[in-house]
Amino acid sequence: MNVLKKLYDKSEIWFALAWIIAYCVLMSASDALSAWIGIDKSVTLAIGVILSATLLLFLKKNGLFLDYGLCAPKASAKSMLYYVPIFIMLTANLWYGATLNYGALEFALYILAMLCVGFLEEVIFRGLLFEAMRKDNVKAAIIVSSVTFGIGHIINLINGSGTELLPNLLQVVYATAAGFMFVMMYYKSKSLLICIAAHGVFNALGVFANEANVTDEMRILTALFLTMITASYALYLALSMKNKTSD
Helix, strand or coil: CHHHHHHHHHCHHHHHHHHHHHHHHHHHHHHHHHHHHCCCCHHHHHHHHHHHHHHHHHHHHCCCCCCCCCCCCCCCCCCCHHHHHHHHHHCHHHCCCECCCCCHHHHHHHHHHHHHHHHHHHHHHHHHHHHHHHCCCHHHHHHHHHHHHHHHHHHHHCCCCCCCHHHHHHHHHHHHHHHHHHHHHHHHHCCCHHHHHHHHHHHHHHHHECCCCCCHHHHHHHHHHHHHHHHHHHHHHHHHHHHHHHC
16 A cells, blocks of 8 residues: 555656556456456456555545545436436346346356446546546546546457457547546546446446347447447536536
8 A cells, every 4th residue: 555655646647557557457357367367257257356455445545535526426317318318328238138148157257347347448548547637738638538448448459359350440530538427427426426427337237248140230339338328428417527627
């Protein structure tokens, strides 16, 4: 913890980048190791829990919960459109039917691992990185947080998850839009809790995704629709904040 505190005090941006690198490397390696062992997400969950606990304890010990949005939303549900676009997004993995892709053990491991991913990615990208940059330039912070989050998904091509090129490139596109949406949700509400929950649940529902009969055309249409929904919601939040400031 002392090493983390020294790095944090020295540079919040380098602290955020260190977490991004550690997260990408360790979670990618753990996915590959899980595949090698033959039990999907077994090592991934262990690493996810360790990283989540470490980050959570660091923030708690240093009184940083409020600084990074681990608190109730400050914006009303009405001003957030009652989060309706989020609920639409959450159904995406079920649009082409549902199936159980794992046995009981791997099902539980997958769900828990994805909840850790939701927590880590939101706190790292929307919390640490965004907050480190927004002090100098809010617009740049929004763009960098969104784009790095989207591009980071390219790692799925090499982490043993079996993701093919087209689905991965489409994932990068809508993940960038989703990153834009999540960062605007955080910026407006001053809370990451809804972002963490939505992100974790969206990923976790992938355990039910029925990919057997999904064509490339269907994947493209799905990615375009998700991009449209998330980007439109983000723009609405941005404009609502701009209008409020103007008033």
